[in-house]
Amino acid sequence: MAHGLADLIVNVAAWSLQGANLALEIHDGLKDKEKKSSAAASANQSPRAVLITASSASFARDCERAINIAFTTSQTFPTMMGTCADVDEFIRKELRKTYSRECFHIIIGENDAFGFSVDSGEHCVESTWDKYRIIIFSTKKNPQTKSDTHDANSQMTFKWK
Structure with missing residues (x-):
C-alpha cells in the first residue's frame, strides 16, 4: 500500500512536471507567433x-486623415485613384465637409522635386x-470669383514600388 502510494505521488509529480513543460512550450510558441505576426504586420x-x-x-x-485615405487607396487601387487629379479631388471633397467657406489649393509632387512655403x-x-x-x-472663397485650378500635374500618375 505504501509502495502504491509512493508510485502514485511520483506519477502525479511527473504529470505535473510534464504539464508545466507543455504549458511553457505553448506559452513560448504563442510569444514567438505573436512576435512574427507583429513583425509581419509592421x-x-x-x-x-x-x-x-x-x-x-x-x-x-x-488633412492627415484625407491624405492617408487618398494615398493608401491610390496604392491599393491605382485604377480608382491613380493620378494627382484623383487624389486632389478626394482631399478637396473631404476638406469641404468641414471647411465649406474655404478654397483649398493642393500641390503634390515628389519629395525632392520642389520646395514651397506658405x-x-x-x-x-x-x-x-x-x-x-x-x-x-486655403484662400477665402469669394462667390463672385471663379477660381482656376490649373492643375499642371493633374495627369501625373503615382509610381509605387
Whole structure:
C-alpha cells in the first residue's frame, strides 16, 4: 500500500512536471507567433502621412486623415485613384465637409522635386507620404470669383514600388 502510494505521488509529480513543460512550450510558441505576426504586420503596414508643419492641430488631423485615405487607396487601387487629379479631388471633397467657406489649393509632387512655403492663410499643411510631398493651403472663397485650378500635374500618375 505504501509502495502504491509512493508510485502514485511520483506519477502525479511527473504529470505535473510534464504539464508545466507543455504549458511553457505553448506559452513560448504563442510569444514567438505573436512576435512574427507583429513583425509581419509592421512590414505590411503602408506608409503614413508625416506632418511637417501645420497652421492648427485640427486642420492637420483633417488633412492627415484625407491624405492617408487618398494615398493608401491610390496604392491599393491605382485604377480608382491613380493620378494627382484623383487624389486632389478626394482631399478637396473631404476638406469641404468641414471647411465649406474655404478654397483649398493642393500641390503634390515628389519629395525632392520642389520646395514651397506658405506663411499666410488661415489653413496650411505641409506633409509627406512615402516619396511624395503634399502642401495644402486655403484662400477665402469669394462667390463672385471663379477660381482656376490649373492643375499642371493633374495627369501625373503615382509610381509605387
